[in-house]
Amino acid sequence: MLTSKQKRYLKSKAHHLKPIFQVGKGGVNKNLIQQVWDALEARELIKVSVLQNCEEDKEEVAESIADGAKAHIVQVIGNTIVFYKESREKKTIELPS
Structure with missing residues (x-):
């Protein structure tokens, strides 16, 4: 579970990112x-x-996506969702404690 401090940090990191996936009529699938x-x-x-x-x-x-991908929901803002999951091999983000 992410703390509010960690979520704030991740929101600031995600601000400049563009969405890389779109969920449309088909909804969430495997x-x-x-x-x-x-x-x-x-x-x-x-x-x-x-x-x-x-x-x-x-x-x-x-x-659905968070459960399936074992990820954390950082925020849902408008029609955009931000997800975080610590990488096993390419760890680049150091979360504040």
Whole structure:
């Protein structure tokens, strides 16, 4: 579980990032979760955009992806979700304690 201090730090790191995945009409599926897992292993911090035509609620989308990819939800802002997961091999982000 992330502390509020760690979330603040990650939000500032994620500010300049562009969303690298979009969740649309198809919703969350195994393929999307696997791609998010791989991206988090490579980058540790990513943004996912929820499109207008997505039938699921953005909070549900965030929970589904976080559960499937074993990631932390940093924030849901507008239609964008920020995820964090510590990389096993390419650790670059040092969280404050």
